[in-house]
Amino acid sequence: MSGERTMRRMSQESGKRRRPERRVSGQVQREVMQLILDRRLRAGAPLPTEIELMETLGVSRNSVREALKALQALDIVEIRHGYGTYVGQASLTPLVDGLTFRTLARHDGDGAALAEILQVREVLEVGLIRRVAAVLSDAELDRLESVVTRMEEAGRAGRRFPELDREFHEALYGPLGNALVPQLLGAFWTVFRRVSGARGWHDDPAPELTARRHRDIVTALRAHDVESAQRALAVHFRGIEARAAQESRGVG
Amino acid sequence: MSGERTMRRMSQESGKRRRPERRVSGQVQREVMQLILDRRLRAGAPLPTEIELMETLGVSRNSVREALKALQALDIVEIRHGYGTYVGQASLTPLVDGLTFRTLARHDGDGAALAEILQVREVLEVGLIRRVAAVLSDAELDRLESVVTRMEEAGRAGRRFPELDREFHEALYGPLGNALVPQLLGAFWTVFRRVSGARGWHDDPAPELTARRHRDIVTALRAHDVESAQRALAVHFRGIEARAAQESRGVG
DNA sequence: ACCTATTTGTGCGTATGTATA
């Protein structure tokens, strides 16, 4: 076919060009979500192409793309350039993004927003460790201990170990069988890290002490001493709060 | 200034139409977020128009709109048709949407995903009520009691009171001073309601009993009996779980 | 290694709805 731009598209004559259907914004998003639910599409399953969606839903490609972008932000769909669109994991990344933004936007200086997140984390962990203690197997305790050992090694070498810290808390609450818990705690953990980084805070100034706090938790769990475990956990959080408070004073 | 739209901007002739600059997807979103942070824009503050954004960021209108749609899904911006774009509340609505979708998508039948959400709610509330009990004023207790009284009135009339239930839990944890807590609990509450509704579950079959559970909580708090309050709260959750389990059996 | 078809990404022009003045 010739590269002709063809006519500037009648516009005026033959007029009317069917009206835009006045679709409420967000309608397409809901329709795509409903399509996934109706077809029982699992995470990773391919979605119809944009062309198919615009035909199925009777909207333009731009509208389809805007809806898909919104769903992508919610991790409900995953878009791969030049390949296709797929059902997403519906993870808690939107929560991470939203909480990070709002914590940074609330330029309170004294880190009150971070303290709120820490409080929620602490209440959750202290409450959950009681239930975890009842179901932890020896193998799972061994795994926790191996993480702590690696922490101690890193601490002696003066290195920090943020990944080990995250791994510890995930391994601690994984055995609960509640998939939401590790994701939620991980989300709060990530928000804390990102905000700390964005504010230029220093890393853990006493990694050896941090490693010991975790050792105390495992020791208490081995002894099936729930109260001790809760106390050790609380002490751990006091340490985090103290660091955050110090940094806030230093910067604010 | 003349309203001249000026030249139609060469497009066809003078060829080549400057290359798209290979902008990674999501880049524009981050730039808009950074713009809000840099300019210290508060929630409700107006954002630059789409035209200004496309000029500032050097991208097309479509790219700007897709980025704004994604940010709207995260409640980071709020778009008002024909009016303008504003900084959003950064609420937890993305969490609600994501959790609702993922709970509905996980067609497990036995409502395991809902049980996970309930467990998180319970751990949070039981853990927090200890801290709340220490700061609750008489006026706040009166407010809680008035909600319970309205529950009882509704219960005697055989009416349900989902809004009062939500109001109770918000009034209970509001005095903590942690703005994240009521939003988080409210998010879980909303997800539970939406999923229940989508699955066609019945409403509370025994509203009078539910009202009494709440009365028990207030009574314990008035007596400064934290353990009793925690027990009453746990009993309340046992009731919710029982209803959910019954509905799951009935439907699944 | 090259080509091609498919699919998503980007840019542009334009018509229309909506709110404000």
Next chain:
DNA sequence: TTATACATACGCACAAATAGG
């Protein structure tokens, strides 16, 4: 009522990425 400014929607053309022949 009119005018203006803005967001919303549609359609098209082309760029870029990916998979497969």
